[in-house]
């Protein structure tokens with residue numbers, strides 16, 4: 088017989104009841120019905136199961152845990168008469184609850200160990216903010232402004248800030264975090280929300296960039312770097328970075344880098360708006376190099392506010408084309424770059440003044456754009472209202488060098 092009954096009471100009568108309750112014939116059916124047991128032992132029918140459960144445990148000896156050899160604990164009477172494959176689909180590698188829980192715990196400990204290791208690795212690089220790339224200094228300040236917690240001791244998960252965007256597109260947001268991480272200015276916080284990081288089947292440590300919390304691993308001077316983790320001072324780092332990036336000297340010294348970042352931000356803003364209008368019109372938001380090329384070309388001449396109008400008009404043309412000619416949606420969306428190009432040519436030939444759009448309520452200026460255009464370049468959302476060539480034009484640069 089494949090039922091093992093463990094009696095947990097000294098009351099022999101109840102022990103006997105439990106033994107009989109679980110007793111099977113050679114054909115695998117119950118020897119006694121609950122009603123029979125009830126009348127024999129003088130208990131009400133509905134109490135039999137409760138009394139047995141409280142005073143005995145029954146196990147199936149034909150199903151054992153692949154890890155600890157414990158037998159399958161029966162939780163209800165009908166499970167005793169089921170074929171084993173009904174209870175556990177793959178009974179040769181069935182694992183009991185306790186072992187599963189332990190496995191989960193071991194896995195979690197291992198993941199945490201990996202997170203701690205990655206944090207120690209970043210701290211050991213002793214990155215000092217002044218020695219980091221200009222781009223990374225800008226990214227770090229923007230990230231602290233966007234997601235730094237109240238005490239600036241850690242950086243909260245990106246998803247926690249629902250008011251502001253770190254960068255214009257999700258793609259760029261992740262790129263900012265990835266670069267800070269890969270260059271050891273930040274590390275994953277081992278105390279991130281559960282499931283934010285994991286170790287995959289190939290034993291690789293993986294992060295969900297949106298769900299992780301982060302720790303600052305950038306020092307603001309050499310003395311602090313010597314102290315290791317105790318030398319990390321978020322508030323001081325924030326204060327010096329904020330002041331440094333606002334200074335004229337910083338702009339003068341790094342004008343080329345700033346210009347490069349400014350370009351990337353504005354291009355991403357154009358991409359974000361294009362995705363937005365395509366989505367609004369039910370068109371696919373897939374586009375390639377040609378579109379990026381045309382957007383860059385437009386931004387060389389016009390402000391983003393003006394390029395918004397061209398994008399909006401192109402999306403409208405695409406959806407008119409879709410309705411008129413009943414073409415596939417992607418085909419309609421493919422007209423966008425030509426349409427923007429055509430708009431520019433006509434505007435130039437006819438000397439139109441392209442009237443600017445206002446910022447879309449759903450696409451506010453990102454924190455990164457604020458750091459670049461408001462804080463460093465000292466404009467009021469200049470990346471939106473002013474063509475980049477006038478922000479970074481010859482006069483501007485000369486202005487910079489004259490005041491040297």
Ligand SMILES: [Zn+2]
Pocket residue numbers: 152153154155156157182183184185186187
């Ligand atoms: Zn087990």
